[in-house]
Amino acid sequence: MHLSILSPHAASNQMFDEPDSHEFLKSLNPEQQAAVLQVDGPMLILAGPGSGKTRVITHRIAHMIHSGIDSRNIVALTFTNKAADEMKNRLSEMVPGHRATASTFHRFCSRLLRVYAPQIGLSENFTIYDTSDSKKLFKQAIGETELDLRHYSIANISQEVSNLKNRGIMPDTFEPKPGNYLHRIVSSVYPQYQKLLQLANGVDFDDLLMLTGQLLIENDDLRASLDSRFSHMMVDEYQDTNLAQYRLVRLLNRDYPNLAVTGDPDQSIYGWRGATLSNILEFERDFQNVRIVRLEQNYRSTKSILSVADMLIANNFRRKPKALRTDNARGEPVSLVGYRNPEIEANEIAESIRHAIRKENRRPNDFAILYRTNALSRALEHALRIHGVPYQVVQGLEFYQRREIKDLLAFTHLINNPADAIAFERVINVPTRGIGAKTVEKIRRYSIDNRVQITEAARRAGLIDSLAKSTATKISKFVAMYDRICESRDLPVAEIIQKIIDQTGYRDWLIEAGTEEAHERANNIDELVVAAAEFDRQHPEDGGLEAFLEQAALVNDTDAWESASEFVTLLTIHSSKGLEFPCVYIIGLEDGILPHERSSSNDDELEEERRLLFVGITRAQDRLQLSRCESRYRKNGYWPCIASRFLMELPRDEMNVHEPRSINDYGGDEEEPWSKDLDPWLHDGVPEIDINDDTVREHVSEFAKPKNPANKIPQTKILQTQSPLPKGSQQNDDSREQPSYEDVPKFPRLVTAADLAKEQEAGTAIRKIHPEVFKLGMRVGHPLYGTGVISELSGSGLKKTAHVDFGEYGCRRFRLSHSPLLPVESE
């Protein structure tokens, strides 16, 4: 991209030697210049994808600094650590030694709260609970209230509380709607939950924002001083702000409304998390004399890609129309491919990437494969391994969510915050030391009833009547060990963690188990120590236990992603936001996946799904392939899939369409649409990959070989774990629930989404039947061909094949392990 002409050194020199240097602005287009040069007053920067937004922000800050604004008065707020880090890095290159703040909302709030914690009833060493910890606390809070939870899950309740927190509603200001049962539950759980949080000296993610807002509202002096301290504020991805964040932005820009927000309504994809699109749509109303700058020039994608993106997003109603332009070449057409199943999809993509790397001089890190849900990465990982293509999976929170890591971090949390009840319960009996659930419950009870820290309660185990002497002794031993470790609390973090591992014997305990999994876990522990050591190295001044824990709570694995590394990147569309890749594959474009089945109930959700695809498409620089499958293994069987409705909105004549004619596309006006090649059921779900096959083996690089040959194809595993035979009576019940095959309309049959939904709802669609169930001469049903008789059986295991005579529809062959065939009771 021509935008990177400015080398770091050239930039800073130019800027400081010759403030209004032509060089500095030359690399920016007129709109970008306008955004950079005006530093006072509220500004809305509507930045389309690939429009050089980050560049504008960093230049703008640089410009502020050189026009005399103290860099300490500048703050840039982002959503992800990744974005914050990138901003910091770029800014440091342009203005070495600057003191501006670039941070996520959550971290910004956390810093603030640590300073003012006492004012909101916390101490500065509070723990930040992640979602799963918060869920546990909810569970306990619910336990305290003895409510009937038949109709609402913990997820429902915590979601509702989260909504309330986003709106700044505290337990004492919550007014439940009369007649709303969920509200009734929440009205007693919410206060209880907050009480437990406070007792544990902990906050959840929502609290970070809410409590900071609360603090500023209740303390206007503080608000005013922070408003002036951060006189110049920028907010990135403003379309993703929720109400709590919005409130903070307003509070900190009252006296000094030098606020620039950047965003793109079309890229708002966090509505489910409370993001309020109206924040950006109504920015002009919220602030006076708003200057609006539109960055519509796209420097990233080819014309082909951009036009596909444009056509798609034009279907949304709730948006500000904008024109995406680019001077880039038209480029190759966007591909739209239909595959038979995910294994083939993965295999072909892996192959084409491998080919591009070998023959087209592409590098692995030129490629990204995007998907709606993390679960879709499995087939790809497997295929990439088979083809020897190096890849990395960007999966949010993976490392820090592992059990062993959580265990050790919990211990670390407990050292930092002796009140941390969740951490205490996590570590008290890990490794097992004979302190079970009942005992823990008694300690917890004591802690709550006497309003003492959980460790204090444990310390007084001897005073708890209901505890046996021997149990109290065990607890005392634990407390003694805890105290020993606490002596090291001021050492470097890596040493503290090492000490925990040594004192608790955690690692030895794992090794003792002897399983392969245990060794894996032991390795992860070592990795944690390395990570801690790395943290110590990077934070010689501002380090320490608390800083480390905060970091661990607020980072995710996405942040560790490195674009420089030589890997194909696999990631969700959500986490791809803000990134760009030369070649992008978006997979699983099927109804129910994108749009997701749980996000297509109303138009707002559907529009968000469309924006999600828009975000995915606009990650691509010069090559884009969209693909879908005709059947997919979901829940417990292969299910036919309908093409995503979004695909119908794309300009197909401009695209390269490789869709096999499929059951979904035929309305009935075709003469003879079916042929063996086109019949998805004649090709079972297993790609014919066999690493023992010589023709394939040469493609398998040494490291890519699976350790266990039985693992060579995922389906093998699935079959092996299947119970040998479905229980007889169960089996009959199942078949009786099947729709009558005589009712199935004659093909060609158009399978609609509604059909599928109906079948799914009945829970009786294609169900997997063990191959051994089928016997010669048995009457079987098929969703398309009706009933038939098994005329021939051959092969065994995975390859067991049946020939079925369907009468007027002829004789067809099926791999029984993957067929939709079901036994039919004969009258």
Next chain:
DNA sequence: TATTCGCAAGTTTTT
């Protein structure tokens, strides 16, 4: 009362 084993159930996206 703790531990271990087996089975069931629930699986979007993230700070």
Next chain:
DNA sequence: CTTGCGAATA
């Protein structure tokens, strides 16, 4: 395919 829960056992 994981985690969570319940029953059986030590």
